[in-house]
Amino acid sequence: MKVAVVFGGLSPEHDISILTGLQAARLLRDAGTDTSLIYWTKQARFKGVPADAEAKDFAGPDRAGFSAVDFTIPGGFAERGRRRSRPLDIDVVLNCCHGGPGEDGGLDSLLRLAGIRVTGPNARSCALSMDKLATTAVADAVGIDTIPSVPFEQGADFAAPFGPPWAVKPRFGGSSIGVEVGVGDAATIQTLSQVASARSGLVVQPYLEGWIDLNIAVRTFPELQVSAIERPLADGVYDYATKYLSGSEGMESAPRELPADLPSGIKTTIEDAAKTLAGALQISGAPRVDFLWDGDGTVLLNEINPIPGAFGLYLWSAIGVDRVRLLTDLLAEAENQPVHPGSWNTTSDGAALRSASDIATKLA
Amino acid sequence: MPVATFGTLGLIAEVPAAPVDVPIVYLHGWGRTRSDFASVASQRPGMSLDLPGFGSSVQPPEAMGSNGYATAVLDAVTQWTGTRRVLLVGHSFGGRVALLIAAAAPDSVCGLIIAGTPLFRNQTSSRPPLLYRTVRGLNRLGLASDARLESARRRYGSADYLAATGVMREIFVKVVNESYENELAEIRCPTAFVWGRADTAAPIEQARRAQQIVDGSILEERDCGHDVHLEHPELFVETIDRFAHR
Structure with a gap:
């Protein structure tokens, strides 16, 4: 399988996406997967990146060694040459973009229209998940307690x-x-x-002051499964700096209790809610679902992150799904799904066109 | 800590719910947010502001220099404290704002902690690269498009310049070359310079030179880079305590 890791994108989480992408690419390459890197710049251009790229290579304006990559529908990615572009041979894209059009379904739709398979969640799930009001409405509809x-x-x-x-x-x-x-x-x-x-x-x-953050990841491939539950350990809001800047490893080294020490009833409530929500949102990929717990008997859904930082790999490692396994399962899930969702059918039969009068008559 | 709106520019700030002995005001650097000082503020509660155009505070209606920032911040601080004197803690650009307030309104300030702040115009900085100056010249003559000029800026501009858009870019151009010899000479309140020896944005020599200018000021150095407030929050807690107990 030829994998292209796509990362970056038009989002305030651009930098974190670069870290997620470089880590994932390194894990896959070390595991023997044929992996290329495609960087989505803040100017919405695609660039081919050398396999040994480091985070600091993206920090300044000088990006020597990056090559221009074109994108067409149909066709997908192609390396721009002096005289002609050379199509990149890609079986599956690993979408590592956090926030913005990388995570709200935009990139997923773009790639599928070009005929490229891409890891989940798919566009519809992403769009619902990135809209806090829509997520709440879906969760309410299936009986999950929400804020x-x-x-x-x-x-x-x-x-x-x-x-x-x-x-x-x-x-x-x-x-x-x-x-x-x-x-x-x-x-x-x-x-x-x-x-x-x-x-x-x-x-x-x-504002639920003093409530406790509890996060869990969920996937539906190869089977419906939830990760361990983590309890982030930080004062106040679990903010961007705590999440991403507190250590060189980003999310992987943020302070946390994993697995969280919880009453069994609370653990079951969270696991069941995550599975139910995954079903209701028709989720693919491995999103992270965040809850708030009052420390007693009440758990409320906070939000769902379709493509969480570092894919929540640490959450899965805690139940024995190692990092490479999680990534290869994501890729296998994408490979096993049709490029075009079933709802994109083109079964209109032309009858409406054959029986139509001319446009001027319709407008009269 | 509760979040509310302060001053005529409607700056977003967190302030302690309970009364404080000494009102402390935390001012973050360019392109950053008030969360930069979260670690210090959790130990020594004070007003943590998002400066205009950063974090949750809206951009100013038009481009203004550092003085405009100082006015907006003083306005917000006064709404919080009334006439009480405040201890200003500023990192980088926030340090300039703190310095300007202390120089312009000495009766409002009881102490000043300045960290990693470029205070003097860089004497050795070279002119922009020749190619950039050429493109800029051609653009002025109408021989190179605005898009070509923007492309050259992307190639040669600093990261902060590139990250700023619209009015924030105009402000960046206004403030980037400021120099603060005169303001430093006017400071009379207890002052500390807190610096990383490996700071490349504001080299340690600037802090040593500034300490010579401000009578009785102290200099705390650590082996770190520009973000001394992130790497050594305890140093700020100690310095705040030293000033607060005077």
Whole structure:
């Protein structure tokens, strides 16, 4: 199997995606998989990257050794040559893009339209997962307890069926960037709605101060399975700096209790909810599902991350699914699925066209 | 800590829920957010601001220099503390803002901690590369497109310059070459310079030179780079305590 690892992308999590991509590519290559690297720049260009690239190679403007890669539909990726482009032979793309169009289904659709298989979750699942309001609605529909959420658009009057303090989050986007907790007045919500990360809207929730973060990953291939549950150990919000900048290994070395020491009832509630949600969202890939626990008997769904940092590999290692196994399963899942989803059928039979009058008559 | 809006620019800041002995204000660097000081602020609670155009604070309506930032921050701080004097803690660009406030409004400030802040214009910095200057010249004459100029900027511009867009890029151009000899000479409050010896953005020589200018100031050095506040938060806690107990 020829694998292309695609990473980067138009997102505030661009840098973290580079780390996820380089780690995944190195693991696959060391395991003997034919692996190439394709970097998606902040300018939305694709670049071929040498196999031995390091994170610091992406930090400055000088990216010697990177080659221009074109993308066409149909056709997919092609290395740009002096006279003609040479199509890249790719069986499956490992999508390592966090946030933005890499994680909201955009890249998935683009690649599938070009005829390329790509690791999950697929576009529909991603779109539902990256919209906090939609995720909540789907979870409510299948009986998973969620945090009450109300949408807020810039300039609107704010009204919520629950009082302050509030947690205010960008409605779209998977990271903790733009998340503010402990907000006590409507004017501040109005101000927060003007920041770039919030231009597509906010959701406002009650701020559950002191509740405990518990994260689990779930996959449906080769069979429905959940990972160990982690309890991140950090003061206050589990923020971007804690998640990604606290150690050279990023997510892998962030402080955590793994597996979390939990009452069996809470563990079962979380595992069942993650599996139920995976079914309801028709999820593929290995998303991470984040919950909040009051330390007693209540667990609420917080959010789902379709393509979590470092693929949540550490969560899977904790139950004996090693890192290479997780990645190769993701690739096998993609390889076994049709490039075009069943909903993209073209079975219209032309009858409407044959019986149609001319366009001018229709417009008259 | 509760999050709220402060000052006429509507800056987003966290402030302690309980009263504090000495009001501390944390000011982050260019392109960063208030979470930079989370580790220090969790131990010594104070006002952690997102500066205009960064984190959750909106961009200023028009390009302004560091003085505009100082005015906006002082406005926000006054809303929090009223007339009480504050201890300002600033990293990098935030250190410049702190310095400007201390120089312009000495009665509002009881102490100053400046970390990894470029304070003097770099005497040795060379002109932009020849190719970039050529493209810029041709653009002015209408012989090179704006797209070509932008492409040259991407090739030769600094990471901070490239990361900034719109009004923030104008602000970056305004502030990048500022020099602070005059403001340093006006400082009368207890002042500490906290620096990494391997800082390349603001070399340690700048801190040593600044310490000579500010009477009675102290210099704390550590073996680290620009982000001394991330690598040595304990150093800030110690320095804050030293000033707070005066």
